[in-house]
Amino acid sequence: MANPTPIRWGILGAANFALGAMAPAIHAARGAELVAVASSAAAKVAPFQAFSPATRYVESYEALLADPGIDAVYIPLPNHLHVEWAGKALRAGKHVLCEKPIAMKAAEIDDLIALRDETGKLISEAFMIVHHPQWARVRALLQDGAIGELRHVSAEFTYMNDDMGDIRNRPETGGGGLRDVGVYTFGSVRHATGAEPIRLAHTKAETVNGVDTYSYNVFDFDGFSLSSLVSTRMGRRQSLRFHGADGEIALPSPFNPGLFAQSEVHLIRPDKTVLSERFNGMDQYVLQVEAFGAAIRGQAEWPWPLEKAKGTQAMIDDAIASLDAAVSGT
Known part of the structure; x- marks a missing residue:
């Protein structure tokens, strides 16, 4: 061809x-x-x-x-x-x-x-991230019931950025940790489960210069909860775990696979045995560009339409609104 x-x-x-x-x-x-x-x-x-x-x-x-x-x-x-x-x-x-x-x-x-x-x-x-094969594997494991009924998801994405000249630390340019990396802790769970949140149940937050530097949020979904921690004033960390009735799925590098840590998916069974799968040599940015071209040519369906981005943005909006209330004490 x-x-x-x-x-x-x-x-x-x-x-x-x-x-x-x-x-x-x-x-x-x-x-x-x-x-x-x-x-x-x-x-x-x-x-x-x-x-x-x-x-x-x-x-x-x-x-x-x-x-x-x-x-x-x-x-x-x-x-x-x-x-x-x-x-x-x-x-x-x-x-x-x-x-x-x-x-x-x-x-x-x-x-x-x-x-x-x-x-x-x-x-x-x-x-x-939706183009990386580790996430296709996570979706398949969840859909196949590999960990039984999903009960809780814990997601963390933190890094240190105290450069006040950086656009991520300026409110007028849309800065803050939620807008920068909350899209990952929120969007990845929606992508993997196909579920939408019912309500924002809890928020703990800190701000500097009018932008969030620490935001811990708990969302209720139908049947499970999500605890999300994002921060721009903590050491580098990425972690995501799906906790089910019959085991867990853990990703040591969910958002920057191969850069933050090795791209792996761990299936942890009730007896504590672990089935690990590794995905080497995958550049999710290259995969994204190639998938974009395939979608333009009509060769493949695009996996992240604007409607899905809107769902994640709605979660960010709720978290920011709750953050503002938490910081002001109202």
């Missing part, structure tokens, strides 16, 4: 994460080609050109969106700009992969859904 015509990608902004993760993934992915990066200065694009020499510097976001030689755009801009530029990209006829969270509020996603349906273009939050 002949190789498909590559999806030609442009990137809005020379963000560090784009340089370190997504641009190399686009460059490495089958059926994808990085053709342009828009930035305020050509010098910011030079590091992209070091590994992708054919990548062009474009002087503005508007010019990149107007380029007929670009099929899809990746948006790594600060959180508060996501909806605005995702909408502009759709109106310009581009497919859109936007960093998480794709919106500041769940209700904002409705406008993007309407634009998606109007334009017929693929748009998604860049929730890369």
Whole structure:
């Protein structure tokens, strides 16, 4: 079978994460080609050109969106700009992969859904974990009843970032741990179980400079609960455990497999024997880009539509509202 015509990608902004993760993934992915990066200065694009020499510097976001030689755009801009530029990209006829969270509020996603349906273009939050095979394995184990009735899920994602100049520590750019990594502790559980929360039962939180730096939330689902801890003022930790009536499923590196720790899924039986499966050599960012191209070509169904992103954002909205109340004492 002949190789498909590559999806030609442009990137809005020379963000560090784009340089370190997504641009190399686009460059490495089958059926994808990085053709342009828009930035305020050509010098910011030079590091992209070091590994992708054919990548062009474009002087503005508007010019990149107007380029007929670009099929899809990746948006790594600060959180508060996501909806605005995702909408502009759709109106310009581009497919859109936007960093998480794709919106500041769940209700904002409705406008993007309407634009998606109007334009017929693929748009998604860049929730890369759903493309990693360890999560396909977790979903299968849960669906097969490998741990019996699910009763509780515990999820943690913490790291240290006390740089007050960082956009993740600024309220005006949509900073805070919940928006940065709460999407993982919340969204991964929804993805794995296919279930939606019934209510937010408990919150304990701390803020610095108007953004959450510690947020512990308990959500009730039908039949099980979720305890989620996210923090930007603690040592690096990632952990996720599904606790069932007949055992547990544990992931030592649920969100950055192969980077934070080895990608493994452990099935822990009642007699404490452990069945471990390892997933080596998988780059979830490359897998995401390849899956995006396959969805554009109609070769595969896209696993994380905007409706799913909206469900996670609703949980983040609830947690932030509860956080505000907890911090103010109301």
